[in-house]
Amino acid sequence: MVLSDLLERKKKKSSVKSLKWLMKESLLLPRKQLLLLLIFTVQKSLLLSDVQSKSDKTPVTVADYGSQALVSFVLKRELPSEFFSLVAEEDSVDLRKDESQEMLKRITTLVNDTLSSDGRYDFSPLSEDDVLNAIDSGKSEGGSHGQHWVLDPIDGTKGFVRGDQYAIALALLDEGNVMLGVLACPNLPLPTTGQSHQHSLQSQVGCLFSARVGAGTYMEFLDGSPPTKKLGVTAPPVRMDSQAKYGALARGDGAIYLRFHHQGYHVKIWDHAAGCIVVTEAGGVVTDAAGNPLDFSIGKHLDLEKGIIVTSKKLMPLLLNAVQEVLKEQS
Numbered sequence: 001m002v003l004s005d006l007l008e009r010k011k012k013k014s015s016v017k018s019l020k021w022l023m024k025e026s027l028l029l030p031r032k033q034l035l036l037l038l039i040f041t042v043q044k045s046l047l048l049s050d051v052q053s054k055s056d057k058t059p060v061t062v063a064d065y066g067s068q069a070l071v072s073f074v075l076k077r078e079l080p081s082e083f084f085s086l087v088a089e090e091d092s093v094d095l096r097k098d099e100s101q102e103m104l105k106r107i108t109t110l111v112n113d114t115l116s117s118d119g120r121y122d123f124s125p126l127s128e129d130d131v132l133n134a135i136d137s138g139k140s141e142g143g144s145h146g147q148h149w150v151l152d153p154i155d156g157t158k159g160f161v162r163g164d165q166y167a168i169a170l171a172l173l174d175e176g177n178v179m180l181g182v183l184a185c186p187n188l189p190l191p192t193t194g195q196s197h198q199h200s201l202q203s204q205v206g207c208l209f210s211a212r213v214g215a216g217t218y219m220e221f222l223d224g225s226p227p228t229k230k231l232g233v234t235a236p237p238v239r240m241d242s243q244a245k246y247g248a249l250a251r252g253d254g255a256i257y258l259r260f261h262h263q264g265y266h267v268k269i270w271d272h273a274a275g276c277i278v279v280t281e282a283g284g285v286v287t288d289a290a291g292n293p294l295d296f297s298i299g300k301h302l303d304l305e306k307g308i309i310v311t312s313k314k315l316m317p318l319l320l321n322a323v324q325e326v327l328k329e330q331s
């Protein structure tokens, strides 16, 4: 069932208004300008102290935390409370430790400065506690009932720290299915294939992919130019961090994305939900290595057979055969 039907059924005027806003605007990450302001500020002056290592040894930065706090703040402001359920990557456990106090101060300043320079919301400056609570609002477990927003505040943190590719990924699950997906890829070059204005675009970066179930995938430029075209999955391969890979495939920069994880690694829904709908609505297919569609309804993790295959409908049967042959040989 599409979200708008669901809302009509609930006949809540304010809900309908808010969700209409989100369908339109979340097709822009809420709020795109707000987030980009924060992320570009951090990116321009990333300090060594802005990066920490999490218990799983992966990096996290003030931008990951700041982005999660902002998305949570915006969704809470815009949605009726019964529609606010956020499954997000970060939590405040490490930030509450004594050694993280400087980092927490920096995040709080960043979030407040970003909200003030954007000027869209009336707000009293957020305290450090408010920021910790905003981050922890992303603790929902998701699942197969109701709606849940799924957020990766910075996907590809390693790429972000290197000044390479990363994405801000937001998706909306309804009864376990991905209904909306938005991928902001601030460092992704504008497309160079089949564009008449190719030369003027080559040095420019920053793309936003958005997809709604049944409505296709769109790409626009983060500088505010209007969406250019409906996308089709067609052409050759790329190497990069983050779900920018899904965006690249959706616009035809690549034909195949294969991802295999170590045995025992639990793949998270926020690493794939937005990317998955961006590709499928562009006409592509996303499955596990056994050819099953990804199931986003079982909580924070995906229960995957070996890995993830992303490609076009045409290539999928061949690719699936090849993958299964290799897996058989390996076992």
Ligand SMILES: Nc1ncnc2c1ncn2[C@@H]1O[C@H](COP(=O)(O)O)[C@@H](OP(=O)(O)O)[C@H]1O
Pocket: 058, 089, 152, 154, 155, 156, 157, 158, 159, 240, 241, 242, 243, 261, 262, 265, 268, 271
């Ligand atoms: N050992 C592992 N196997 C598979 N994925 C992992 C991993 N360690 C971290 N990841 C996930 O891989 C994501 C990055 O994807 P990619 O390799 O495509 O850039 C990370 O997202 P974050 O950067 O949001 O933490 C993280 O969730």
Ligand SMILES: [Mg+2]
Pocket: 058, 059, 060, 089, 157
């Ligand atoms: Mg991470």
Ligand SMILES: [Mg+2]
Pocket: 152, 154, 155, 156, 270, 271
């Ligand atoms: Mg991620």
Ligand SMILES: [Mg+2]
Pocket: 064, 089, 152, 153, 154, 155, 156, 157
């Ligand atoms: Mg992340």
